[in-house]
Amino acid sequence: MKPNTGTRQTPAMLACLEGRNMAENITSPRTDYARWYQDVIREAELADKAPVRGCMVIRPYGYAIWEAIRAGLDRRFRETGHENAYFPLFIPKSFIDKESEHVEGFAPELAVVTHGGGRELEEPLIVRPTSETIINYMFAKWVQSYRDLPLLINQWANVVRWELRTRPFLRTTEFLWQEGHTAHASKQEAVEEALRMLRVYESFAVEDAAIPVIPGIKTEREKFPGAVDSYSIEAMMGNGWALQAGTSHYLGTNFARAFNIQFLNEANELEYVHQTSWGVSTRMVGAVIMAHGDEHGLRLPPGLAPIQVVVVPIWRGDDTRAAVLEECQRLRARLAEDGLRVRLDDRDTQSPGFKFNYWEVRGVPLRIEIGPRDLESGSVTAARRSRPGSEGKHSLPLDEGIAAGIRRILDEIQAELYDQALERREGWTTEVSDYAELSRLIEEKGGFFRCYWDGSREDEERLQEETKATVRCIPIDQPGTSGRCVVSGRETDRIAVIARAY
RNA sequence: CGGGGCGUAGCGCAGCCCGGUAGCGCACCUGCUUUGGGAGCAGGGGGUCGCCGGUUCGAAUCCGGCCGCCCCGACCA
Numbered sequence: 001m002k003p004n005t006g007t008r009q010t011p012a013m014l015a016c017l018e019g020r021n022m023a024e025n026i027t028s029p030r031t032d033y034a035r036w037y038q039d040v041i042r043e044a045e046l047a048d049k050a051p052v053r054g055c056m057v058i059r060p061y062g063y064a065i066w067e068a069i070r071a072g073l074d075r076r077f078r079e080t081g082h083e084n085a086y087f088p089l090f091i092p093k094s095f096i097d098k099e100s101e102h103v104e105g106f107a108p109e110l111a112v113v114t115h116g117g118g119r120e121l122e123e124p125l126i127v128r129p130t131s132e133t134i135i136n137y138m139f140a141k142w143v144q145s146y147r148d149l150p151l152l153i154n155q156w157a158n159v160v161r162w163e164l165r166t167r168p169f170l171r172t173t174e175f176l177w178q179e180g181h182t183a184h185a186s187k188q189e190a191v192e193e194a195l196r197m198l199r200v201y202e203s204f205a206v207e208d209a210a211i212p213v214i215p216g217i218k219t220e221r222e223k224f225p226g227a228v229d230s231y232s233i234e235a236m237m238g239n240g241w242a243l244q245a246g247t248s249h250y251l252g253t254n255f256a257r258a259f260n261i262q263f264l265n266e267a268n269e270l271e272y273v274h275q276t277s278w279g280v281s282t283r284m285v286g287a288v289i290m291a292h293g294d295e296h297g298l299r300l301p302p303g304l305a306p307i308q309v310v311v312v313p314i315w316r317g318d319d320t321r322a323a324v325l326e327e328c329q330r331l332r333a334r335l336a337e338d339g340l341r342v343r344l345d346d347r348d349t350q351s352p353g354f355k356f357n358y359w360e361v362r363g364v365p366l367r368i369e370i371g372p373r374d375l376e377s378g379s380v381t382a383a384r385r386s387r388p389g390s391e392g393k394h395s396l397p398l399d400e401g402i403a404a405g406i407r408r409i410l411d412e413i414q415a416e417l418y419d420q421a422l423e424r425r426e427g428w429t430t431e432v433s434d435y436a437e438l439s440r441l442i443e444e445k446g447g448f449f450r451c452y453w454d455g456s457r458e459d460e461e462r463l464q465e466e467t468k469a470t471v472r473c474i475p476i477d478q479p480g481t482s483g484r485c486v487v488s489g490r491e492t493d494r495i496a497v498i499a500r501a502y
Numbered sequence: 503c504g505g506g507g508c509g510u511a512g513c514g515c516a517g518c519c520c521g522g523u524a525g526c527g528c529a530c531c532u533g534c535u536u537u538g539g540g541a542g543c544a545g546g547g548g549g550u551c552g553c554c555g556g557u558u559c560g561a562a563u564c565c566g567g568c569c570g571c572c573c574c575g576a577c578c579a
Contacts (some may be wrong), residue, residue, distance in 0.1 A: 025513070025528080034573070042513080053570085108577070130579090164503080164577055171578065224579095232579095244579065281579050314538050353539040360539095371538055381538080389539090468575085502579095 033239040044298045044362045054166040054173030064306035072208040076200045082152040090125040095133035098258040105225020109161040127160040135181045136259040151183040169286030177281035183273040190274035194250040197278040198231045201246035210301035210418040211291045216473025221460045228252035234472045236425040237290035240446035242472045242499040245287045248278035298363030302410040309342045310359045314352045314371030338403040365413045386416040442467045451486035453496030459487040472497045
């Protein structure tokens with residue numbers, strides 16, 4: 001390096017000034033959370049920018065996380081009696097116009113295809129922003145009798161919404177998701193279904209993604225266009241902001257009336273079906289990044305990690321190399337046989353230290369190091385990603401019980417990530433009864449706020465305008481006490497969660 | 503679309519004010535030595551300086567226009 005003359009600063013000095021860890025190329029989340037998020041996505045090779053505005057390329061490692069999310073959800077959908085199907089990407093434009101709230105909600109963000117095969121189309125096609133309309137058009141054909149109900153369909157698909165502002169995974173022009181669509185004979189059944197799927201999302205978030213969530217009902221202002229009631233699970237991210245990680249809607253008979261989905265009941269009377277829809281998207285990948293990530297990068301819960309255990313061999317010269325590698329391969333095979341997702345990093349082009357950091361950035365929950373010292377003592381060194389540095393390192397006997405032992409550690413890591421996320425949320429949730437105090441604390445402290453809420457749409461708009469925070473949901477679990485609404489001052493027994501949100 | 507910032511090698515940036523053969527760190531390639539927390543030394547490859555136009559003998563640098571990206575709002579899973 002050239003001598004430091006005048007005001008010229010070295011990259012290391014600049015890195016320090018920027019709060020950037022030069023070694024990892026990741027900005028500290030405390031310095032600039034938005035930048036940290038983008039750095040993690042780049043360094044962990046989750047996604048890359050696409051040449052199309054607002055779109056991203058999901059790279060293999062990021063896609064593997066999505067596949068794990070998909071597997072966890074799909075299993076639960078099947079267990080609750082749903083079947084997968086596929087509906088077209090293109091929807092006749094007139095379909096969208098059939099449900100008034102739905103049109104109003106989606107019209108501004110539609111991508112419209114006007115030409116095909118070199119000619120202008122007679123009727124423009126929209127690229128689906130969601131599939132209620134085309135699915136319900138088909139439901140009208142399939143439903144005749146109460147015997148055809150309930151109809152429980154799920155679709156895995158891509159959708160397009162022309163958003164003004166995008167962020168990788170959290171909001172992209174095109175995104176991947178699942179959308180469940182069901183039709184039922186009664187309101188009660190449909191409401192139960194909407195709540196059942198909300199609980200399915202909650203169970204997935206808690207058990208697989210290790211993210212504590214608040215299931216609740218959306219306010220009038222925040223609900224899905226065309227729904228009677230919308231429910232959501234709300235999670236807290238590393239900067240104290242809320243993220244809606246899944247939604248479920250009771251649609252009433254709104255779409256049934258628009259698409260004429262009627263059935264004959266047992267009394268031979270014609271009735272409209274009651275419906276639901278519910279979805280989780282690639283946004284969930286963003287939730288995992290922001291709920292668990294730290295200054296070293298990603299931290300993945302074992303339940304979703306594409307690689308749960310990485311084995312790093314350490315050798316000194318060729319004499320120890322063969323013995324170390326052999327032991328590593330044996331362990332890899334044993335863990336794989338036990339059903340664990342394990343990777344042996346036997347690259348001889350990188351040093352062990354490099355590999356430690358490489359897999360830490362990628363959030364692998366557990367690293368096993370095997371070197372000459374371990375061979376001598378008949379053990380391995382285990383380093384868990386859920387605890388920082390050497391605190392997460394300890395020795396494990398390399399014996400018959402190793403697979404079971406590692407499985408136990410993975411369970412502990414899963415629990416630790418959940419506990420850490422829960423602890424942060426609880427420590428960053430404030431109960432407030434006074435509007436002025438709420439405004440002040442949103443700015444100064446951030447996080448979640450629990451307040452009595454009986455506000456109107458206008459009250460909610462005022463809240464957002466003045467504080468940039470919104471009512472995330474009215475939690476389903478309520479304490480049953482009462483007090484005065486933080487904005488309107490009206491007496492109410494409902495408590496809302498208020499926060500700034502993505 | 504409004505306000506702010508930025509486009510120079512794969513990534514992060516300097517150079518621009520004051521025009522004169524395009525640089526630094528990391529990454530990459532080759533060789534030797536290395537390998538328990540991002541290895542060392544030596545050598546090497548890579549950029550029509552976002553695009554278009556103007557001024558000039560000469561433009562990364564000055565002027566005009568356009569495009570794109572990021573942050574903060576409005577819209578939203």
